[in-house]
Amino acid sequence: MASPRTGNAPPGVDPEAFTWFQAVDADHSGYISVKELKQALLNSNWSTFNDETCLLMISESGHVYGFSALLRFIQQWKNLFQQYDRDQSGSISFNELQQAFSQMGYNLSPQFSQLLMARYAQRSSNPSIQLDRFIQVCMQLQSMTDAFREKDTGLVGNVRLSYEDFLTMVVTRMM
């Protein structure tokens, strides 16, 4: 495995992506930290990514030797975000969020989307969700849905949970 300090991309890795990775890995540790990732990623309104999303992305995509995975991961989210940002405003409105959920196969009420908007949208006359929050919401929604489905073996749409079942689901999936 080539060292990231050599300046040459490992075989099979896009040299441009490798240059980006080396620039982001500011301390040349060979790992991208939450702080480094945060400084490398911007929303369309020029705000830096929030800490929670960077933490989720790092823990999902692993360390330096999976860095092409990290790049693919970011690119896939950007593509998805642009696809659901139908008016190309650079952020996701309530209606766009509802449509995105529906196309991703989630059956969620407008009230639930409203709760997410209240929590994650930028406060303005037209509340909307930036790329970082969109990634966070979708990753956590997927994780919670997986946890629920594991319990809802009969696919009836509701489950009976003991206190420790509930705690274990959250600890395993969300903490």
Next chain:
Amino acid sequence: MASPRTGNAPPGVDPEAFTWFQAVDADHSGYISVKELKQALLNSNWSTFNDETCLLMISESGHVYGFSALLRFIQQWKNLFQQYDRDQSGSISFNELQQAFSQMGYNLSPQFSQLLMARYAQRSSNPSIQLDRFIQVCMQLQSMTDAFREKDTGLVGNVRLSYEDFLTMVVTRMM
């Protein structure tokens, strides 16, 4: 309200605490950021606090004008940690964690404590939990327990949840 830039503690605020706050607020923004808090707090093994715990603490205790609350908050957690660290090793072992939960009034199985240890303990011959992870675990446990109790109105120890009930509990309490 006195400005933090004046160098004089506001009335009723311990001057030493105020000096600490000003040192932590490195960019003199009047707010303590996650990054600033992270640089100010150490575990007994000299490691800095993890990002998740700093985020939880900041969102719990609010911004600069509640800074005496932030100080009290940190001090209370330190006291509690020292009380449960019975052998004064500077960290919490599996047995100490079980005892702590029991004294806090939680009825949790050894398996659940083991899950927390596997997730949060430092890996060594004697796995143990540092102050930052202890604060994180206790804050999130409290939050999840509150969420569960809201649904378990009959105090029977288990609840039936729809998919959206479950998502809403997690979004409202954990995200």
